[in-house]
Amino acid sequence: MGELRFNENLCLNCTTFDCLKKCKFVKLNGAKGNLEMLKIARGEDSTVLRTCITCYACEEYCEKGNHPFYLISEKREEKGIDIVPRPILKQWINLGEPVGRYKVGELREKTLSFGFVPEFLQWVKGKLFEDVMPSYVFGQEFFCNVAYLHFGRTSVIKQRLPIVMDNFSKLGIKEVICLHDECYGAFTSLAPAFGIEVPFKPIHYYEYILKRLEQLKDKIRPLNIKVAYQRPCSSRLSPPMHYLAREIFTSIGVELVDRVYQDENALCCGEVVRLQGLYDLAEELQRENIEDIVKSGAEYCVFNCPYCYAALGHKLIKKGVKPIHIIELCRMALGEEV
Amino acid sequence: MKESIKSALIEIAGEEYVSTFEEELYFYGRDPGLSFPSNPHYVVLPENTEEIQQIVRLANKEGIPIVPLGAGLSLTGLAIPRRGGIVIDMKRMDRILEVNEKARFVIVEGGTSQGKLQAYLEKHYPRLRHSIPDAPPTATIAANVVIHGQGRLSQQYGFNSDLVAGMEVVLPSGEICKVGSCAVSPYWFSKGPPLPDISGLFLGWFGTTGIITKLAIKLYPRKKMRDLEIFVTDNENLISDIIYEVTHTEMVEDITIFAQPWPLFFKDNSHICIYFTGDTEEELEFKRRVIWKALEKFIESKEGGFMWVQPSMKPTFLDMPQRSVARFADVKRGGGFEYSGPILLVEKYPECMRKLRELSTKYNLAYSAMARIIDTAHCMMFAFAFAFNRADEDMVERARRAMAEVSKFIIEVGGVFWKPTVEEQKLTIEHIDSGTLKLLKMIKNHLDPNNIMNPSNWELR
Numbered sequence: 001m002g003e004l005r006f007n008e009n010l011c012l013n014c015t016t017f018d019c020l021k022k023c024k025f026v027k028l029n030g031a032k033g034n035l036e037m038l039k040i041a042r043g044e045d046s047t048v049l050r051t052c053i054t055c056y057a058c059e060e061y062c063e064k065g066n067h068p069f070y071l072i073s074e075k076r077e078e079k080g081i082d083i084v085p086r087p088i089l090k091q092w093i094n095l096g097e098p099v100g101r102y103k104v105g106e107l108r109e110k111t112l113s114f115g116f117v118p119e120f121l122q123w124v125k126g127k128l129f130e131d132v133m134p135s136y137v138f139g140q141e142f143f144c145n146v147a148y149l150h151f152g153r154t155s156v157i158k159q160r161l162p163i164v165m166d167n168f169s170k171l172g173i174k175e176v177i178c179l180h181d182e183c184y185g186a187f188t189s190l191a192p193a194f195g196i197e198v199p200f201k202p203i204h205y206y207e208y209i210l211k212r213l214e215q216l217k218d219k220i221r222p223l224n225i226k227v228a229y230q231r232p233c234s235s236r237l238s239p240p241m242h243y244l245a246r247e248i249f250t251s252i253g254v255e256l257v258d259r260v261y262q263d264e265n266a267l268c269c270g271e272v273v274r275l276q277g278l279y280d281l282a283e284e285l286q287r288e289n290i291e292d293i294v295k296s297g298a299e300y301c302v303f304n305c306p307y308c309y310a311a312l313g314h315k316l317i318k319k320g321v322k323p324i325h326i327i328e329l330c331r332m333a334l335g336e337e338v
Numbered sequence: 339m340k341e342s343i344k345s346a347l348i349e350i351a352g353e354e355y356v357s358t359f360e361e362e363l364y365f366y367g368r369d370p371g372l373s374f375p376s377n378p379h380y381v382v383l384p385e386n387t388e389e390i391q392q393i394v395r396l397a398n399k400e401g402i403p404i405v406p407l408g409a410g411l412s413l414t415g416l417a418i419p420r421r422g423g424i425v426i427d428m429k430r431m432d433r434i435l436e437v438n439e440k441a442r443f444v445i446v447e448g449g450t451s452q453g454k455l456q457a458y459l460e461k462h463y464p465r466l467r468h469s470i471p472d473a474p475p476t477a478t479i480a481a482n483v484v485i486h487g488q489g490r491l492s493q494q495y496g497f498n499s500d501l502v503a504g505m506e507v508v509l510p511s512g513e514i515c516k517v518g519s520c521a522v523s524p525y526w527f528s529k530g531p532p533l534p535d536i537s538g539l540f541l542g543w544f545g546t547t548g549i550i551t552k553l554a555i556k557l558y559p560r561k562k563m564r565d566l567e568i569f570v571t572d573n574e575n576l577i578s579d580i581i582y583e584v585t586h587t588e589m590v591e592d593i594t595i596f597a598q599p600w601p602l603f604f605k606d607n608s609h610i611c612i613y614f615t616g617d618t619e620e621e622l623e624f625k626r627r628v629i630w631k632a633l634e635k636f637i638e639s640k641e642g643g644f645m646w647v648q649p650s651m652k653p654t655f656l657d658m659p660q661r662s663v664a665r666f667a668d669v670k671r672g673g674g675f676e677y678s679g680p681i682l683l684v685e686k687y688p689e690c691m692r693k694l695r696e697l698s699t700k701y702n703l704a705y706s707a708m709a710r711i712i713d714t715a716h717c718m719m720f721a722f723a724f725a726f727n728r729a730d731e732d733m734v735e736r737a738r739r740a741m742a743e744v745s746k747f748i749i750e751v752g753g754v755f756w757k758p759t760v761e762e763q764k765l766t767i768e769h770i771d772s773g774t775l776k777l778l779k780m781i782k783n784h785l786d787p788n789n790i791m792n793p794s795n796w797e798l799r
Contacts, residue, residue: 082640084640084643085570085636085637085640085641085642085643086572086640086641087570087571087572087573087606087607087641087642087643088570088643088645090572090605090606090607091570091603091604091607091645094602094603094604094605094606095602095603097602099601099602271646274644274646275643275644275645275646276643277634277637277638277643277644279627279630279631279634283627310648310649310650313649314649318619
């Protein structure tokens with residue numbers, strides 16, 4: 001994997017300065033943010049390298065597609081700026097290390113990628129996945145490793161992602177349906193940004209689900225419920241896919257309620273911030289998210305990312321809101337027990 | 339085996355509670371650890387104190403050994419009848435006799451298991467709990483205090499033996515002795531104070547000075563909620579500082595530390611499990627915050643951090659007793675497991691870890707380290723644990739040699755053996771103060787002149 005394709009000139013000619021102006025955490029207004037981004041691009045030190053909490057949002061805010069977040073991550077590592085305690089970093093790097101305990105189903109050219117999320121082994125079943133299951137892969141060998149952006153370790157991604165791509169290729173897989181945004185983002189955003197070719201066609205699972213729901217529309221029983229939606233950081237790598245969630249909700253008779261932290265204004269679930277040791281900020285983020293969801297009047301809170309689900313789900317239950325993953329919600333609409 | 343002794347035992351306990359069957363003696367002659375097996379001649383399961391008195395008198399008359407047995411889970415051979423004789427299996431004496439809710443103590447018979455008391459309190463006294471050790475629930479309360487066991491409340495209140503509130507003991511002569519307030523009062527609230535504390539004549543003696551037939555233990559508040567945070571560091575030299583800060587908060591129920599090379603997620607780190615309790619969410623969250631803040635300096639220096647314990651992982655960590663030990667015990671298949679768990683200063687943690695890794699490499703054995711903080715970090719129990727396949731003689735021998743090296747090391751670092759093997763007891767005797775040894779001998783010789791009580795343990799003669 002090569003060098004990051006970051007175009008300093010795009011920043012020089014930028015007039016919106018959105019990347020850091022819109023950031024909820026770095027809080028640099030106007031040209032000041034632009035100046036810091038240019039300093040980072042030139043290899044100089046910047047406060048941003050110490051204050052960014054890795055919410056990925058600037059990747060979406062930059063309309064020129066200049067990958068400010070990948071740049072921050074690269075430069076942090078180059079300068080030896082650790083954002084998480086060393087033992088936590090070791091723990092997570094060890095977690096993603098391939099150990100030969102992967103699982104594969106009956107593989108076909110089109111396959112589901114569970115990445116390294118064990119919850120999918122439980123959730124992915126029923127009519128929704130009938131036309132592709134049991135073609136799936138699971139395990140560290142198929143884990144995109146993009147999570148290490150949260151730890152400021154692009155080098156781990158650079159080292160492991162090509163091997164992961166190769167593992168897919170060796171199995172003859174031509175189309176990969178990614179069940180996590182990070183995988184999809186790895187193949188459609190991060191890999192191209194670092195100049196690496198992807199040897200298969202990545203498909204976001206929202207695209208797949210929408211298509212399946214269309215095929216199964218006779219079997220859909222509209223749920224007639226109000227839901228809030230918790231957008232994960234990783235969906236910032238593929239914003240157009242995020243908006244498909246609305247179409248999914250419409251097709252299963254679910255009303256998406258308005259909340260403050262919606263769409264581009266989504267707020268981090270806080271768990272990564274906790275890993276960074278920022279207890280008060282993590283508590284604040286979770287409290288704000290939960291209060292916002294409760295205030296929205298939603299009966300359910302729908303999650304895309306299983307880790308946001310794990311971070312907020314049990315706390316939402318205590319407030320009377322039911323947490324559910326979007327796959328389970330769709331299966332519910334198909335009359336399946338979840 | 340003498341028919342006359344068997345008949346006498348049957349006369350005392352009844353035919354169905356006496357066994358001389360080889361198949362049964364086989365099981366009473368071993369534990370899952372590394373000690374060499376040795377079968378008893380007789381096994382008897384008495385129903386009450388009077389029967390125990392009669393059995394002890396019989397053994398004295400016949401000059402045969404007696405080994406009182408809880409669940410036989412010490413792993414270090416403490417209840418292996420090395421000189422044969424009679425194993426007194428206490429499991430029929432498992433009645434819970436009295437709970438004094440307001441004074442927070444319970445009186446149980448000597449064979450009552452941890453699991454039985456735990457279930458009983460949960461059902462009848464949901465606001466009370468006892469200090470549950472991380473042993474299988476069949477482990478008995480009496481045997482646990484006799485070995486100075488530790489449990490979930492040891493960080494707050496000390497060794498489980500410190501929580502004894504009174505005892506009834508059958509002496510090696512067959513006489514009954516009451517220990518503590520129960521000797522002069524109907525209430526079992528203290529094992530000693532304000533009287534001369536004679537509980538030390540029995541606690542830590544492994545049944546070589548008497549058999550506990552009844553005991554009272556202190557109970558403590560059981561909060562409605564319990565949670566944990568796990569602080570992780572790869573700098574073992576900081577462990578005692580971290581523990582010092584956490585215990586300073588006085589917010590913590592229990593603290594254990596584990597380190598193991600597998601699965602990879604746990605490699606290269608020590609994991610400090612910090613348990614805390616509360617009756618409300620507010621209380622729990624307040625304590626969580628205080629604990630986090632106490633360790634903030636280690637987080638800021640990037641030397642340590644709190645790992646994410648996902649809700650799905652929590653039941654495993656919050657389990658009482660912990661079952662993870664049993665899983666480690668079978669990691670090599672074949673169910674062999676032994677650990678040496680000395681009591682030593684928390685500051686010795688890094689040296690212990692280095693030694694454990696060195697021995698694991700030298701003898702090619704799977705290792706796991708587990709420590710429990712005792713009594714606001716006055717000391718800790720550090721378990722040097724090796725798993726082995728009992729069907730693999732070479733592996734068993736390697737584990738035996740590794741444990742022998744651990745024993746020497748423990749003495750070198752100023753540790754004291756906890757539930758020591760016979761060999762470790764000998765090492766203790768070699769190193770003990772001469773005045774102390776003299777006193778111990780006087781006690782043992784006076785209480786058990788015929789040396790019939792669990793012989794080969796604490797051989798002071």
